[in-house]
Amino acid sequence: MQKVLLLDDSKAVNNMNEALLKSMELFEEIHKYSNASEALEYLKVNSNALPEFIFLDLSMPKVDGFDFLENYVQLKLGVNSKCPPRIIIVSDQLFENNNIDNTKKFKLIGVVNHLRKPMDKEDILDIMEEYIEELDS
């Protein structure tokens, strides 16, 4: 696989997730952002070479994960692509305050999974397995 984008307001969390993904040797490029606006800008500029996966935190200052998703949909990135970015929410917040109700809405905009923090190798392997199965079918 080519690219993955990590978006979490904690640089320390991004660093740990990067180390985890590097150890798995799954991606050629890992792009880390701790600011949602900068991540959106990166996606806009690289709309012809989007990442295959976006790992997204929800609770972030200023532009949070929900705002990111709203803006992302408006950009209509990857709508004509056979393989638009698959978004994985990595946040405990989704499991709290009945936010789990949002999952149906999320699926419509490319969110394929949600994980609790911290994510681990097994979580990632499950997601990759689903992805490969989908590509094969």
Place this chain on the structure above:
Amino acid sequence: MGNATIFLPIEISMESFQVLLPDFFEEIEEDFELMRLVDLNNGETEIQKIAHKIKGSAATYGAVLIAEKAKILEECIIANLKGNIERCVNEVGESIRLSHDYAVLNFGISD
């Protein structure tokens, strides 16, 4: 206060963890300082947001005591237990100090 053991994430090598830990503590100490500057009487939402961030990053780094104390602080704010917030904030600070000491002793990060 509890046990300040930091658990090495199973997927990460000791060498990588030793490189990552100092930045983790730097960030979490900065977040805690920000939290201490917030007015305890009117800034509960801000404190909760910072506590949530601290909880997530501490859990990612296996710093269970910090994650636990940050979670208690979050719950205290959600339950509107205003009288307990200051004590909970102080406990988060103490858990960071103890966990940092543990990391210095057991992972060889600089003091």
